[in-house]
Amino acid sequence: MKSFEYTIKDELGIHARPAGLLAKEAKKYSSVCMIEKGGKSVKLSQLMMLMSLGAKQGDLVKVTAEGEDEDTAIAELEKFFNENL
Amino acid sequence: MKDKIFSVLQRIGRSFMLPIAILPVAGLLLGIGSSFTNATTIETYGLTGILGDGTILHSLLMIMNKVGSAVFDNLPLIFAVGVAIGMAKKEKEVSALSAVIAYFVMNTAISAMLINNGQILENGEIAESVLEGTITSVCGIQSLQMGVFGGIIVGLGVAALHNRFYRIQLPNALSFFGGTRFVPIISTIVYMFVGILMYFVWPAVQNGIYALGGLVTGSGYAGTLVFGLIKRALIPFGLHHVFYMPFWQTAVGGTMEVAGQIVQGGQNIFFAQLADSANIAHFSADATRYFSGEFIFMIFGLPGAALAMYQCAKPEKKKAAGGLLLSAALACMATGITEPLEFSFLFVAPALFVVQVILAGSAYMIAHMLNIAVGLTFSGGFLDFFLFGILQGNEKTSWIRVIPVGIVYFFLYYFIFKFMIRKFDFKTPGREEDDAETKLYTKADVNARKAAAGQEQISAGEDSVSEAITRGLGGKKNISDVDCCATRLRCTVHDAARINDSILKATGASGVVHKGNGVQVIYGPNVTVIKSNLEDYLEKAPDTYAEAEEAEETKQEEVKNTDTEKKVTRRIVISSPITGTAADLGTAPDEAFAQRMMGDGAVVTPEEACVCAPEDGEVAFVFDTKHAIGYLTDSGVSLLIHVGIDTVKLNGEGFEVLVENGQKVKKGQPMLKLDLEYLKANAPSLASPILCTELEDNQRIRLLKEGPVKAGEPLFEVEVLNQD
Numbered sequence: 001m002k003s004f005e006y007t008i009k010d011e012l013g014i015h016a017r018p019a020g021l022l023a024k025e026a027k028k029y030s031s032v033c034m035i036e037k038g039g040k041s042v043k044l045s046q047l048m049m050l051m052s053l054g055a056k057q058g059d060l061v062k063v064t065a066e067g068e069d070e071d072t073a074i075a076e077l078e079k080f081f082n083e084n085l
Numbered sequence: 086m087k088d089k090i091f092s093v094l095q096r097i098g099r100s101f102m103l104p105i106a107i108l109p110v111a112g113l114l115l116g117i118g119s120s121f122t123n124a125t126t127i128e129t130y131g132l133t134g135i136l137g138d139g140t141i142l143h144s145l146l147m148i149m150n151k152v153g154s155a156v157f158d159n160l161p162l163i164f165a166v167g168v169a170i171g172m173a174k175k176e177k178e179v180s181a182l183s184a185v186i187a188y189f190v191m192n193t194a195i196s197a198m199l200i201n202n203g204q205i206l207e208n209g210e211i212a213e214s215v216l217e218g219t220i221t222s223v224c225g226i227q228s229l230q231m232g233v234f235g236g237i238i239v240g241l242g243v244a245a246l247h248n249r250f251y252r253i254q255l256p257n258a259l260s261f262f263g264g265t266r267f268v269p270i271i272s273t274i275v276y277m278f279v280g281i282l283m284y285f286v287w288p289a290v291q292n293g294i295y296a297l298g299g300l301v302t303g304s305g306y307a308g309t310l311v312f313g314l315i316k317r318a319l320i321p322f323g324l325h326h327v328f329y330m331p332f333w334q335t336a337v338g339g340t341m342e343v344a345g346q347i348v349q350g351g352q353n354i355f356f357a358q359l360a361d362s363a364n365i366a367h368f369s370a371d372a373t374r375y376f377s378g379e380f381i382f383m384i385f386g387l388p389g390a391a392l393a394m395y396q397c398a399k400p401e402k403k404k405a406a407g408g409l410l411l412s413a414a415l416a417c418m419a420t421g422i423t424e425p426l427e428f429s430f431l432f433v434a435p436a437l438f439v440v441q442v443i444l445a446g447s448a449y450m451i452a453h454m455l456n457i458a459v460g461l462t463f464s465g466g467f468l469d470f471f472l473f474g475i476l477q478g479n480e481k482t483s484w485i486r487v488i489p490v491g492i493v494y495f496f497l498y499y500f501i502f503k504f505m506i507r508k509f510d511f512k513t514p515g516r517e518e519d520d521a522e523t524k525l526y527t528k529a530d531v532n533a534r535k536a537a538a539g540q541e542q543i544s545a546g547e548d549s550v551s552e553a554i555t556r557g558l559g560g561k562k563n564i565s566d567v568d569c570c571a572t573r574l575r576c577t578v579h580d581a582a583r584i585n586d587s588i589l590k591a592t593g594a595s596g597v598v599h600k601g602n603g604v605q606v607i608y609g610p611n612v613t614v615i616k617s618n619l620e621d622y623l624e625k626a627p628d629t630y631a632e633a634e635e636a637e638e639t640k641q642e643e644v645k646n647t648d649t650e651k652k653v654t655r656r657i658v659i660s661s662p663i664t665g666t667a668a669d670l671g672t673a674p675d676e677a678f679a680q681r682m683m684g685d686g687a688v689v690t691p692e693e694a695c696v697c698a699p700e701d702g703e704v705a706f707v708f709d710t711k712h713a714i715g716y717l718t719d720s721g722v723s724l725l726i727h728v729g730i731d732t733v734k735l736n737g738e739g740f741e742v743l744v745e746n747g748q749k750v751k752k753g754q755p756m757l758k759l760d761l762e763y764l765k766a767n768a769p770s771l772a773s774p775i776l777c778t779e780l781e782d783n784q785r786i787r788l789l790k791e792g793p794v795k796a797g798e799p800l801f802e803v804e805v806l807n808q809d
Contacts, residue, residue: 015733016713016725017675020683023778047683047778048715048723052706052746 002074003064006081013056018084023047025080031067033077044077092577092603097241098326100171102570104163105326105463107156112356112462115153116472118146119359150360157356160334161236162188162224168240173247174566179265180247186269187276188239192228194280195287199227202284219291221347229287232349233334234294242279243272294336301337306450309374313449317442320427326570332375339372351375355460359473368458368481377457377487378449379465380474382498383421385491386444388414389498390437391426397506398515406515416609421464424572425609428595430502434511440501448494455486550615551622553592558604559583560630561623565602569616573598574606583630627789627799655805657720658789659686660700660752660797663728663773664693667794670774670786675730678774683725685786686776687801689794696728696757697796698750699775705747708733711740714756715778722803723779728759730770739763753797777803 008014014022026033026044033044037059042049044063055061063081065073121127122143127136136142156163162185169184170177199205199220204212205227211220221230231238247268255263262270301308312332319325332338333352340349343357344364354372358365370377391414398406413425430437459474459482474484506513558564558578565577574594578584579602586597589606598605608615661667666689673679673688696714705715705723712732716724728740741758744750764771777786783806789799 012710012733015708015710016683016727017677017733020677020778024682048705048717048725051708051713051715051725051778054706054709056709 001064001066002070003062004074004078004081005060005062006078006085008055008057008059008061008085010085011057013059014050014053014085016051019047019051021084022080023050025077026073028076029065029067029069029073031065031070031073033063033065033073036062036064089601092601096172096568096575096577097168099568099570099575100168100240100244101164101326101330103171104160104167107163108462111153111156112460112469113153113472114149115157115356115359116462116476118148118150118153119362120472120476122146122150154356154360157353159224160353161231161233164233164236165239165243168237169243169247171568172241172244173251176247176251176265179251179268180244183247183269183272184239184243187243187272187279188236189224189226190273191235191239191276191280191283192223192226194277195228195284196226198281198284199229219288229283230291230347230349231283231287232336232353233330234290235283238279238283239276242275243268246271246275291336295340301332301339306454309378309453310446310450312375313378314442314446316449317445320424329375338375341369341372352460352462355458355473359460359477362477362481365481367456367483368460368477370453370456370458370483373458373460374449374453376449376461376465377459378445378452379421379461380459380470380487381448381452381465381491381494382441382445383423383465384418384467384470384487386448386494386498387417387423387426387441389495390430390441390502391417393499393502393506394430394513394515397503397513402515402517409514413609417466419466419468421461421466421469422572423464424607425595428572428607430511430513431596433513434506434509436509437502437505437511437513440505444494444497444501448490451490452487455483455490457483457486459484459487550592551619552626553588554606554615554619555622555626557585557588557592557606559585561626562628562630564623567616567619567623569612572607572609572612574608574612574616574619576604576606578602578604627787629788629791653804654807657718657722657803657805658700658799659718659722659724659775659777659801659803661687661689661790661794661800662697662699662726662756662775662796663689663691663794664695664796665689665691665773665794666792667788667790667800668772669788669791670776673730673772673774674770675772675774678727678730678776681776683727683774684776684778685780686724686774687786687788687790688772688774689800690770690772691728691759691761693796694759694761695755695796696726696759698752698754698756699724699726699800701750701752703747703749704744704756707742707744707746709737710735711737711742711757714744722777724775725778726756726773726775728757728771728773729764729768730772732764732768735764735767739767775800783807 010018023045034041035044035050035053037053037055040053042053044050063074063077065077121136127133136146165184165188166181169180173180196205204215204220206212209227219230220227250267250271251265253263253267255267301312316325316329319328332350334350336349338351339354340347341354343354344361346357348354348357351372351374355368358368391410395403395407395410409429413429416422417426427438427441459470461469461473470484470487474482474487479485505511555561555564558576559580560583563578563580563583565579568575581599581602581604584599584604589597594606594608596607598607668688670681670686670688671679677683699716700718700720702716702718705717707714710733712729712735713725713727716726718724739760743758744756750756785804785806786801787804788801794800
């Protein structure tokens with residue numbers, strides 16, 4: 001299992017549009033990707049759950065990936081967070 | 086105006102189809118019954134032992150004979166009911182009952198008038214002053230002889246009353262008699278007066294009809310030729326039923342005394358003579374002139390044309406063209422249904438149709454001249470030829486003369502068609518350019534399609550043919566009503582410009598005829614099945630127009646094409662949470678939504694300030710910025726209701742949240758209150774995507790509503806497809 005931690009910088013947080021992009025990104029990989037905030041952990045690929053986290057600017061989230069392509073997945077996801085969130 | 090008349094005539098024509106459909110059966114019973122009870126026939130074939138008087142078979146055949154006659158004797162009533170059913174828009178059964186009542190009421194009123202005025206004496210006998218044959222017994226009521234016209238007057242009038250009143254609302258005290266129950270009531274009252282009126286009007290009409298009939302009858306062979314030409318030329322418009330019916334069924338086609346009864350109409354005279362054939366030396370060719378010629382070109386001529394077309398087909402397409410032409414020719418020869426064959430060349434080579442009209446029209450005259458008197462029930466196929474020609478014997482029908490004329494006709498058709506097709510390079514079946522889209526649809530194609538559609542229907546009501554027809558007709562919203570005759574689907578649409586012929590043709594149609602808002606799609610004899618399927622489909626289909634933008638249509642088509650092959654196993658309807666204007670998600674003024682990155686669904690631009698629960702379910706979460714709600718329906722669909730575009734930036738301004746995370750809500754319960762003024766002023770757009778975020782690969786969205794939508798009305802549905 002691979003993981004990274006990230007503090008949301010985007011002023012609007014993970015709202016609908018970035019959540020959509022993120023879920024789409026997570027679906028590319030066969031690994032199970034999770035995101036955790038404040039003790040609540042949900043699948044990255046499930047848009048609804050992802051949005052329900054309500055991650056906002058300044059929130060610390062932990063992203064994990066587990067599976068065959070976990071290395072690529074975690075690298076790409078980290079890149080996505082850095083660029084978009 | 087002209088188009089409107091066409092559309093009404095078309096509906097009248099197709100409403101004749103139901104009563105006409107009984108004629109072949111009645112004809113069979115009468116034909117078989119009278120043929121094998123005919124003493125001469127029995128003796129000639131030495132069958133006295135089996136069929137002679139007193140045998141069981143003889144009794145049975147006599148019963149068949151009477152039963153068949155009963156249908157012909159009561160055709161006016163059958164037409165009254167049939168036309169009323171055909172012309173009624175909804176609740177057709179009520180119009181049927183009303184027509185029966187109105188028919189009896191009208192004739193009884195006439196009868197009472199006749200008694201009041203002394204034309205019928207108190208002992209039930211007809212006064213001597215009355216013109217022979219103008220008063221007759223109608224279902225046991227002595228009334229004016231109105232023939233099938235009487236039935237049609239009742240059918241059309243009752244249907245008009247029905248369409249006008251079947252939804253009438255009466256004051257509370259009388260509400261029991263409202264709605265459809267009012268239709269028989271008003272029909273009774275109206276037709277009592279119609280009956281009284283007819284007493285005064287009909288004798289004049291009768292004189293007019295007799296005069297017209299006399300004119301046609303008196304014009305001799307030329308009249309027959311004109312009749313034949315007009316009848317054949319009307320085929321493409323589907324109006325031939327309206328035209329020939331009076332000649333077959335009423336005094337327009339002549340009157341004759343048969344077995345002491347005055348009989349009106351060519352077909353009626355033939356069958357009356359048939360029932361009384363023991364006393365008839367030769368059936369009247371003056372009566373059969375309106376149809377005897379059909380055997381010549383239906384059994385012999387048109388098949389010759391089919392052979393010519395087959396031989397002219399390109400070698401590599403011969404097999405496919407042959408399949409089509411052979412089945413069409415067989416249908417034509419056996420049952421006399423010519424449309425499949427005629428339409429195979431009518432649209433691609435109208436000049437050939439002109440040839441067909443002239444040849445066929447003159448066949449009526451030739452048959453008349455040769456004193457050929459072979460009757461028919463519906464059309465001039467071999468079945469009728471056998472029953473009403475061969476079986477009746479050459480002495481009575483001169484059927485043998487059909488054969489040499491037929492052989493001549495076969496070659497005439499064959500050589501003229503072959504010559505013209507080659508000379509003018511007509512694109513008859515099997516001669517299309519290779520790149521042209523005019524694919525040849527053989528029956529097998531259509532059947533395969535239908536089989537597939539049928540299977541789908543069993544599972545979930547998905548029917549790709551009907552869907553395509555609906556699309557070709559411009560969407561359900563564009564379709565006013567649907568009906569069919571022997572070979573074509575007859576529809577009335579609101580806007581003829583929305584019709585797409587190529588989609589219609591791709592559903593297996595051999596041609597499409599437009600006239601104003603009337604459309605006829607020609608399929609062939611299996612059209613009744615297509616019509617029923619289409620009606621079933623339309624019950625469930627979204628009430629929208631088909632998309633106008635062709636490009637978009639095809640784009641979506643490509644994407645969805647693989648899916649349409651699969652069966653829809655479940656449909657989950659999602660209603661609109663907002664009152665406003667609904668549109669395709671692709672129209673959202675935001676790339677991410679429009680490209681369906683977040684999921685698929687629809688856009689509603691709110692006009693009222695409330696966002697309600699679309700279905701029973703649970704609020705999954707409300708964004709802290711209040712602009713969007715995550716929602717999970719009890720049917721298991723995850724929805725995102727996102728009010729406006731870029732409203733996340735408003736930080737909750739303009740929204741009031743009425744529910745909390747995890748709350749169970751019922752459909753229609755308010756969830757958000759919007760400050761529409763504020764949002765309009767501060768958000769880039771109010772267009773609100775409502776979409777399913779977690780669609781599986783086997784799920785797809787179908788939009789059910791475009792344009793104005795109320796909260797709680799179906800917005801779109803999730804179709805769950807079978808995965809194999």
